[in-house]
Amino acid sequence: MGSARQDKALDLEGLSALSGGAREAGLTVALCHGCFDLFHVGHVYHLSQAARLADVLVVSVSSDGACRKGPGRPAYAAADRAVLVAALEVVDHVHEARGRGPADVIRALRPDVYVKGPDYAESPCVRVRAEAALVERLGGRIAFTDDAVTASSTDILRRVHV
Numbered sequence: 448m449g450s451a452r453q454d455k456a457l458d459l460e461g462l463s464a465l466s467g468g469a470r471e472a473g474l475t476v477a478l479c480h481g482c483f484d485l486f487h488v489g490h491v492y493h494l495s496q497a498a499r500l501a502d503v504l505v506v507s508v509s510s511d512g513a514c515r516k517g518p519g520r521p522a523y524a525a526a527d528r529a530v531l532v533a534a535l536e537v538v539d540h541v542h543e544a545r546g547r548g549p550a551d552v553i554r555a556l557r558p559d560v561y562v563k564g565p566d567y568a569e570s571p572c573v574r575v576r577a578e579a580a581l582v583e584r585l586g587g588r589i590a591f592t593d594d595a596v597t598a599s600s601t602d603i604l605r606r607v608h609v
């Protein structure tokens with residue numbers, strides 16, 4: 448990860464240690480996971496609200512192969528997307544996910560709260576339901592932020608390429 452926020456980067460072992468230390472200290476941990484491609488104000492609203500749901504906010508950034516947003520996506524490599532996310536003050540730690548989804552991250556971190564955006568609240572897809580079930584089996588819960596979806600990387604790119 449870029450040098451400016453290397454202090455926020457954690458591997459799976461670091462996530463596990465963080466989780467254990469937080470619990471011992473009586474702190475709660477929230478996890479957000481996503482592509483975070485073409486970072487925009489909607490991401491800022493989402494992560495800011497997620498940070499208010501727990502004492503520690505961890506954001507895992509999807510691997511390049513896991514971002515199934517269409518041709519030429521993601522626009523930026525995972526390492527660059529992780530640097531952008533880590534630059535936010537509300538984000539305590541960032542993990543650059545290696546797999547096809549967040550299951551390994553969820554198992555390592557065992558978050559108290561798994562936070563997804565409002566676009567998943569009405570009808571979560573099969574993938575999000577499976578992620579939520581894993582979090583719940585490990586003793587956590589899922590929460591959805593409720594800020595209005597003001598932007599979408601995919602929508603932004605569609606407008607630019609019209």
